[in-house]
Amino acid sequence: MKRYLRLYLHFLQFSFSRAMEFRLDFFFRIMMDIIYYVVNILLFKILFLHTDLIGGWTEEQMMVFVGSYLLVDSINMTIFATNMWWFPTYINRGDLDYYLIRPVSPLFFLSLREFSANSFMNLILAFAFFVYALVAYSGTFTIVELINFLLLLLNGTFIYYCIQMLMVLPVFWTHSSRGFIDLFYSLGIAMERPDKIFKGWLRILFTVFLPFALIASYPAKYFIEGLNLNDLLHLTLVSVGLWIVMLFVWKKALRSYSSASS
Amino acid sequence: MNWWRHVVANELRKILAFRSDFWVTFLGQTIIQVLIARALWQSIFDANGTKVMEGFTLPMMTLYYIIVPVGNKILTGENVGFLAREIYDGSFNRYLIYPISFFQYKTLTYLTHSFFFALQLVLIYLLFNLFQPDGVTLTLLLNLLSGVAIFLVASYVFCMIAMSIELLSLWADNIWSLMVMARFFVYFFGGSYMPLNFFPDWAVSALQYTPFPYLVSLPIRTTMGLASSTEIQVGLVSLLVWSILFHLTARSLWSKGEYRYNGVGI
Numbered sequence: 001m002k003r004y005l006r007l008y009l010h011f012l013q014f015s016f017s018r019a020m021e022f023r024l025d026f027f028f029r030i031m032m033d034i035i036y037y038v039v040n041i042l043l044f045k046i047l048f049l050h051t052d053l054i055g056g057w058t059e060e061q062m063m064v065f066v067g068s069y070l071l072v073d074s075i076n077m078t079i080f081a082t083n084m085w086w087f088p089t090y091i092n093r094g095d096l097d098y099y100l101i102r103p104v105s106p107l108f109f110l111s112l113r114e115f116s117a118n119s120f121m122n123l124i125l126a127f128a129f130f131v132y133a134l135v136a137y138s139g140t141f142t143i144v145e146l147i148n149f150l151l152l153l154l155n156g157t158f159i160y161y162c163i164q165m166l167m168v169l170p171v172f173w174t175h176s177s178r179g180f181i182d183l184f185y186s187l188g189i190a191m192e193r194p195d196k197i198f199k200g201w202l203r204i205l206f207t208v209f210l211p212f213a214l215i216a217s218y219p220a221k222y223f224i225e226g227l228n229l230n231d232l233l234h235l236t237l238v239s240v241g242l243w244i245v246m247l248f249v250w251k252k253a254l255r256s257y258s259s260a261s262s
Numbered sequence: 263m264n265w266w267r268h269v270v271a272n273e274l275r276k277i278l279a280f281r282s283d284f285w286v287t288f289l290g291q292t293i294i295q296v297l298i299a300r301a302l303w304q305s306i307f308d309a310n311g312t313k314v315m316e317g318f319t320l321p322m323m324t325l326y327y328i329i330v331p332v333g334n335k336i337l338t339g340e341n342v343g344f345l346a347r348e349i350y351d352g353s354f355n356r357y358l359i360y361p362i363s364f365f366q367y368k369t370l371t372y373l374t375h376s377f378f379f380a381l382q383l384v385l386i387y388l389l390f391n392l393f394q395p396d397g398v399t400l401t402l403l404l405n406l407l408s409g410v411a412i413f414l415v416a417s418y419v420f421c422m423i424a425m426s427i428e429l430l431s432l433w434a435d436n437i438w439s440l441m442v443m444a445r446f447f448v449y450f451f452g453g454s455y456m457p458l459n460f461f462p463d464w465a466v467s468a469l470q471y472t473p474f475p476y477l478v479s480l481p482i483r484t485t486m487g488l489a490s491s492t493e494i495q496v497g498l499v500s501l502l503v504w505s506i507l508f509h510l511t512a513r514s515l516w517s518k519g520e521y522r523y524n525g526v527g528i
Contacts, residue, residue, distance in 0.1 A: 025436035
């Protein structure tokens with residue numbers, strides 16, 4: 001564990017110094033994420049000009065939810081997204097060989113090697129908006145509830161990572177340049193909507209098989225509406241199940257990897 | 263002009279190189295985005311207890327969001343970095359030795375992608391309407407063809423915007439974030455996230471002076487048969503003006519920037 005932590009610190013150092021090589025790009029990327037945040041906030045602000053409730057939530061409750069998914073997204077962009085972007089390249093060029101022969105888990109290496117320094121700046125901004133939404137929220141909450149909320153959001157980030165991996169792993173078989181990562185980002189809109197809007201089989205899809213609705217909506221629901229044991233059990237089962245499925249597919253994928261010629 | 267045919271054929275082969283990925287992504291993106299948008303609007307219509315909002319019924323809203331994902335693809339043609347990546351890694355060299363115009367070649371490859379996605383729009387739109395009570399009528403076909411034509415004009419304008427931004431990579435090493443920003447602006451202020459009817463009036467008035475509504479909202483409204491002939495005429499003139507403006511910008515950036523290209527990549 002200590003070895004992995006030390007390794008991760010080296011990843012951080014390397015990523016920051018690399019990010020500073022292209023300063024203009026560093027600045028542009030921060031701007032890009034800010035625009036993404038503003039667009040998301042404006043979207044709901046405009047919708048609330050025409051309605052009082054969306055998915056059963058008022059505007060201030062919705063802002064807590066928006067703050068939640070922006071926070072999860074910024075953590076993902078900082079820690080995992082760049083790695084996922086490069087993943088297909090490593091497989092198709094055979095660069096995975098170098099990760100397989102190192103005395104470190106290749107999954108750890110492939111998932112965490114690139115830390116996005118510019119997104120880290122935006123993580124701070126997303127967190128600031130999250131805090132603002134909590135301050136503006138007129139409901140009452142305790143410190144324990146807040147800590148649980150944050151823990152559920154961390155779990156949401158983990159779910160987000162697992163789904164992302166499952167979308168990129170087919171590259172081992174298809175050898176395409178991006179896997180299904182574009183599809184993943186399209187599906188990601190489901191994370192940005194309150195889960196109560198999904199009914200019937202769509203609800204089953206987004207809460208069980210592609211559990212985007214569990215990433216930010218369930219944590220926000222816990223925070224706004226209080227503890228629901230069924231939801232908590234559901235969240236735990238799906239998170240564990242997803243992790244097991246992801247590891248299973250990862251091992252299968254590694255077995256079918258045929259190095260540079262693949 | 264014979265080279266045009268070969269470039270188009272080559273691009274189509276590239277688009278269809280990974281068929282399973284292509285169709286899964288295409289169908290997944292379109293169907294899922296429509297379902298998510300419909301679920302959102304269903305909840306808003308239900309919460310308001312109304313059947314019409316800003317001139318849109320729920321079925322119209324569904325139709326709107328069926329056009330949006332494919333329309334966005336028509337508009338944005340090739341992926342982000344279609345030029346910047348090649349300038350960055352030095353493979354841009356080949357355009358300097360090709361016996362054809364760099365500008366024409368890049369515009370053509372971009373528009374080939376747009377044209378292919380336009381065919382997808384026709385397919386999806388006809389399939390959807392086949393199962394509607396009115397079915398596929400002559401008026402619907404005419405609206406669809408007009409909408410697709412405007413989408414292709416809009417895609418040329420966006421191609422020029424994209425080129426203007428991508429050519430900045432002759433000065434800055436990495437500009438894909440600028441392209442993503444441009445897309446955010448076009449999608450949001452163009453009406454991909456929601457019809458512009460829902461924006462405050464002052465915002466809609468201000469947006470008329472930008473290219474955004476003509477790039478997304480106008481072709482969608484035309485396809486749906488919601489745009490008046492005056493709106494289409496004004497929109498086409500605006501697209502023409504913006505295309506000239508961005509074409510000149512891209513040309514001038516290229517003429518200044520080509521001397522900065524060192525040919526070795528980074």
